[in-house]
Amino acid sequence: MIGGFLIVWRLAKAYGIKSEQLFDLAFYALIFGLVGARIYYVAYLWDYYSGHLLDILKFWQGGLAVHGIMLGGFGAIFFYARKKKLDFWLWADLIVVGLSFGQIIGRWGNYFNQEVFGRPTDLSWGIPIDLANRPVEFAASGFFHPTFLYESLWSVVIFSVLLIWQLVRIRRQATGDKGLATSDKRQGVSYGNIFLVYLILYSLGRFCNEFLRIDQMPEIFGLRWAQIMSILIFVLVILTIIIRQYKIFKGSKGRTIITH
Numbered sequence: 364m365i366g367g368f369l370i371v372w373r374l375a376k377a378y379g380i381k382s383e384q385l386f387d388l389a390f391y392a393l394i395f396g397l398v399g400a401r402i403y404y405v406a407y408l409w410d411y412y413s414g415h416l417l418d419i420l421k422f423w424q425g426g427l428a429v430h431g432i433m434l435g436g437f438g439a440i441f442f443y444a445r446k447k448k449l450d451f452w453l454w455a456d457l458i459v460v461g462l463s464f465g466q467i468i469g470r471w472g473n474y475f476n477q478e479v480f481g482r483p484t485d486l487s488w489g490i491p492i493d494l495a496n497r498p499v500e501f502a503a504s505g506f507f508h509p510t511f512l513y514e515s516l517w518s519v520v521i522f523s524v525l526l527i528w529q530l531v532r533i534r535r536q537a538t539g540d541k542g543l544a545t546s547d548k549r550q551g552v553s554y555g556n557i558f559l560v561y562l563i564l565y566s567l568g569r570f571c572n573e574f575l576r577i578d579q580m581p582e583i584f585g586l587r588w589a590q591i592m593s594i595l596i597f598v599l600v601i602l603t604i605i606i607r608q609y610k611i612f613k614g615s616k617g618r619t620i621i622t623h
Contacts, residue, residue, distance in 0.1 A: 364393065366468065367461030370526075374457050377533045384447070388454065391439040399435015400427035407581050407588050429466070429569075430592050436462075452555030459561035460529055463522040470518070473511035481508025481575035488512075498577060508575045517568035521561060528557050553611055562600045566593040 368389055375385050404426040405412045405419050412419050440458060444451040473479040477496040483489075489506030497504065570593040573586075581588045 364465055367463075367465035369461075370464055371457050371461035374460060374529055374533070377537075378453065378457070380457075384449075388440060388443050391443055392436045392458065395439035396432040396436030397422075397427065399433075399438070400429070400431035403431025403434065404428040408579065430589065430596075450554055452553075452558065455558035456529070456554050456556070459558050460522065460525045463518050463525055463561060463565075466518040467515050467522060470511040470515040474509070479511055479576060479578050481510040481513075482577055484508050501577070507577075510572055510576050513572050513575075514568060517564075517572070521564045521568070524564070525557055525561055528560075532557075553607065555607065559600050559604055562596055566597045566600075569593045570597075 371389075372382065372385055375382075401419075401422055407428075408426075436458075437455065440454055441451050443449075444454055474490070477492050480490065480492055483501055483504035484506055486506075486508075488509065490509045491505055492507050494502060497507075501507075570590050573590045573593075576587070583591055586594075
């Protein structure tokens with residue numbers, strides 16, 4: 364979180380965003396992101412938690428879902444931006460760069476906790492899992508797919524794409540001392556594409572990785588819950604892109620619209 368915040372802070376300066384605004388937004392995004400992550404996790408494992416209500420509060424025992432972080436965190440960003448009359452899409456473009464960086468490091472917590480690993484494997488990069496942490500049906504297996512590593516490496520790809528995109532945008536839009544935020548409004552730049560591409564890339568990686576994971580999770584029509592969510596996010600993003608492009612096309616009559 365610290366590393367991701369520092370990256371967002373550095374990028375925000377290039378847009379003329381005040382540090383006070385970023386600190387305020389980061390506070391709300393962090394709190395609601397963690398709350399959303401816990402609520403989401405408890406919701407899809409309600410069969411267990413409905414009989415162990417006190418365990419809902421034991422977040423230190425694990426149980427934070429990435430999709431819940433997205434729902435809670437970006438929900439907080441949306442309402443904060445609306446209240447302060449800020450551009451949600453610009454903020455979302457910035458935040459996902461830091462979020463993807465945080466996911467590179469954060470997934471390694473699964474390794475140290477020996478959790479969220481994949482199916483047994485004979486591949487040379489398979490990781491050993493203590494007997495106490497293996498599912499009963501895999502008690503005889505010693506090495507497993509390091510699915511945390513796969514997601515971490517995919518996050519490296521996502522982070523690299525988003526960061527380069529942001530740096531290119533900043534360079535192209537730089538206008539001396541006038542500030543990028545003012546420049547963007549004048550040029551008609553459409554923010555939000557970086558955010559939407561993040562959602563697409565993350566959903567694709569998560570959907571594929573779930574085929575290997577063996578941790579407890581409900582299934583619907585043979586697909587794990589995280590895969591269902593990834594499909595829903597992907598579809599919603601595609602619809603959002605179509606709607607946004609249609610609006611840009613309509614608004615482009617008589618003026619130039621620049622999308623990055």
